[in-house]
Amino acid sequence: MGTIGVLGLQGAVEEHIRQIEALNYKGIVIKKPEQLDIIDGLILPGGESTTMRKLIDRYGFFEPLKQFSLKKKPIFGTCAGMVLVAKSLVDANEFHLGLMDISVKRNAFGRQKDSFETNLKINGLENPYKAVFIRAPYITSATEEVHVLATYDNHIVAAKQKNILVSAFHPELTADKRFLELFTQMVETNMNQPGYTC
Numbered sequence: 001m002g003t004i005g006v007l008g009l010q011g012a013v014e015e016h017i018r019q020i021e022a023l024n025y026k027g028i029v030i031k032k033p034e035q036l037d038i039i040d041g042l043i044l045p046g047g048e049s050t051t052m053r054k055l056i057d058r059y060g061f062f063e064p065l066k067q068f069s070l071k072k073k074p075i076f077g078t079c080a081g082m083v084l085v086a087k088s089l090v091d092a093n094e095f096h097l098g099l100m101d102i103s104v105k106r107n108a109f110g111r112q113k114d115s116f117e118t119n120l121k122i123n124g125l126e127n128p129y130k131a132v133f134i135r136a137p138y139i140t141s142a143t144e145e146v147h148v149l150a151t152y153d154n155h156i157v158a159a160k161q162k163n164i165l166v167s168a169f170h171p172e173l174t175a176d177k178r179f180l181e182l183f184t185q186m187v188e189t190n191m192n193q194p195g196y197t198c
Helices: 013-021 034-040 049-058 064-068 081-084 178-191
Strands: 003-007 026-028 041-044 075-078 086-089 101-107 116-120 129-133 138-141 147-152 155-160 164-167
Touching: 003 013, 003 034, 013 026, 013 178, 026 034, 041 081, 041 178, 049 064, 049 081, 075 081, 081 086, 081 101, 081 164, 086 138, 101 116, 101 155, 101 164, 116 147, 138 164, 155 178, 164 178
Parallel strands: 003 026, 003 041, 041 075, 075 164, 086 101
Antiparallel strands: 101 138, 116 129, 138 155, 147 155, 155 164
């Protein structure tokens, strides 16, 4: 099994680590850019996207994260992580990492008091998945290269494009590990490519 890192600048880091290790992968908290060289996949956790971007800049992560993606290594953005990888934001003139061909609306489902849980039908999962939404964004538009995995109330809340997986909800806050398994499958597939090196 491989090693999956969780960007440890802000957000639900330990919850992700526990789920990673429950699936028999090694999980490490990423605090320095050079740690990106020793992992096979990366999770950008939930949190506050503007604050996370400031911390990414402060600690020198911006270019290393873009290079990580260019190497085709899998990245999973949850909630604020989805905002970070989007190529455009509905409510802002600038985007962050710009790794995925999606447009995202931040806090689209309302404030903290509007948080909710719901059973989602997710492409690739046989049975409904209980998703936890907290100040969640959603995808307002996506190119044809983006595969929509789930919608809620006619809004895209999970999608995949090449090496990038995103969800508006928080898989780390449920005991159901099936959505994270979609990501570990991406990691394993990439590791099995001829000539792969960490």
